[in-house]
Amino acid sequence: MNRPKREAAARRILEQSPPRVPPELYAEAVRRGARMLRRRTAARRLMWLLLGAAAVAFAVWALTVQPWVEPPSETTPPVTGWEGW
Amino acid sequence: MRERHASQGARRAREFEAFVAGAAGRLLHAATLLTAEPPGANPRARRLTALSLAHTYAAWDRLHGEDPYDRTRQHLTARFAREAWHRHGGLGGGLGRSRRPSGPLGGLSPQERLVLVLRLYEGVAEEQTAALLGLPVERVRTICDRAVAALLHPPAAPARPVAPEAKTATP
Numbered sequence: 001m002n003r004p005k006r007e008a009a010a011r012r013i014l015e016q017s018p019p020r021v022p023p024e025l026y027a028e029a030v031r032r033g034a035r036m037l038r039r040r041t042a043a044r045r046l047m048w049l050l051l052g053a054a055a056v057a058f059a060v061w062a063l064t065v066q067p068w069v070e071p072p073s074e075t076t077p078p079v080t081g082w083e084g085w
Numbered sequence: 086m087r088e089r090h091a092s093q094g095a096r097r098a099r100e101f102e103a104f105v106a107g108a109a110g111r112l113l114h115a116a117t118l119l120t121a122e123p124p125g126a127n128p129r130a131r132r133l134t135a136l137s138l139a140h141t142y143a144a145w146d147r148l149h150g151e152d153p154y155d156r157t158r159q160h161l162t163a164r165f166a167r168e169a170w171h172r173h174g175g176l177g178g179g180l181g182r183s184r185r186p187s188g189p190l191g192g193l194s195p196q197e198r199l200v201l202v203l204r205l206y207e208g209v210a211e212e213q214t215a216a217l218l219g220l221p222v223e224r225v226r227t228i229c230d231r232a233v234a235a236l237l238h239p240p241a242a243p244a245r246p247v248a249p250e251a252k253t254a255t256p
Contacts, residue, residue, distance in 0.1 A: 003230075007205055010233045013189050014206045018114045019124035025113070026105045028135040030098070033142025040143070 097145050105138060108154050112137070112161065118202050119165045121190045133168075137161040158207065162199060162217060169195035192239055197232035204229050 116130035137160040141153050148156065190198050199218060203209045204225070211229075215222045 006233050006237060010201070010236050011205045013236055014118060014201070016189075017124050018110060019117045019127055019130070021109045021113055022131060025109055025131065025135055025138070026102065029105065029138035029142055030101070032135065032139035033101075033145075036139060036143040 093146065097142075101142050101145055104141075104153050108157065109134065109138070112154075112157060115158070115202050115206055116161060116165070118190055118206060119162075119195075119198050121193070121198060133161055133164060137164065159217065162203065165195070166199060166218065189236065193232055193235055197228055197235065200225055200228045201232040201236070205233075 113127075113130060113134045116133045117124055117127045120127065120129040120133070122128075122130055137157045140160050141157045144156070145153070190201065193201065196218075200214060203214045203217065204211065209217070211222050211225055215225045218225070220228075
């Protein structure tokens with residue numbers, strides 16, 4: 001038997017006796033799919049919320065600490081007693 | 086915004102129901118062939134099909150013209166391959182044969198069933214099958230020929246003494 005014939009015979013064996021589709025298959029797929037979608041939405045929302053909270057926290061910290069202002073020098077000794085000259 | 090959301094959900098439900106009505110039979114048959122379960126008692130195949138359809142449902146709004154059937158089949162085969170890998174520690178392994186599941190494909194290994202179902206039942210091209218399974222094209226052809234031979238001339242009941250080197254030697 002040549003190759004196309006063999007493959008056709010195998011295909012016939014595969015095609016026989018298809019299973020009955022249970023009616024609850026659609027409902028099950030929709031239930032699981034909807035849950036997946038809900039979880040994805042919740043995860044996205046949580047991510048944005050965390051991102052927003054981090055941005056607010058950074059802004060508050062920057063405004064209170066003001067790291068761009070030059071700190072007062074601590075190396076020069078305080079000059080005292082110059083009025084006496 | 087909420088109204089648009091609701092109408093989108095209704096449209097998705099309608100389209101998805103039509104898709105399932107048309108495709109579920111074929112997908113479930115393919116899954117049953119993959120798991121080598123009898124058509125009347127196929128809990129694994131049903132689970133595989135339901136999970137793959139659920140993924141397609143979740144991705145329905147982002148398909149962008151992609152064929153939902155292709156996508157579901159891709160998910161189905163990938164999931165089956167992963168499960169078979171975890172179950173038997175390899176797709177080609179002899180352990181898959183030793184459990185001897187029933188059905189016409191009961192005597193074949195999970196990998197042979199995958200190639201057979203994709204190539205012959207689903208009619209996927211050799212190159213695409215190779216890409217889906219991550220195998221070279223020649224290897225897919227060899228596995229397909231071997232699987233067809235095993236399907237048409239099932240080996241005698243104790244199929245175990247087929248040594249790995251003998252398997253690769255068959256034309």
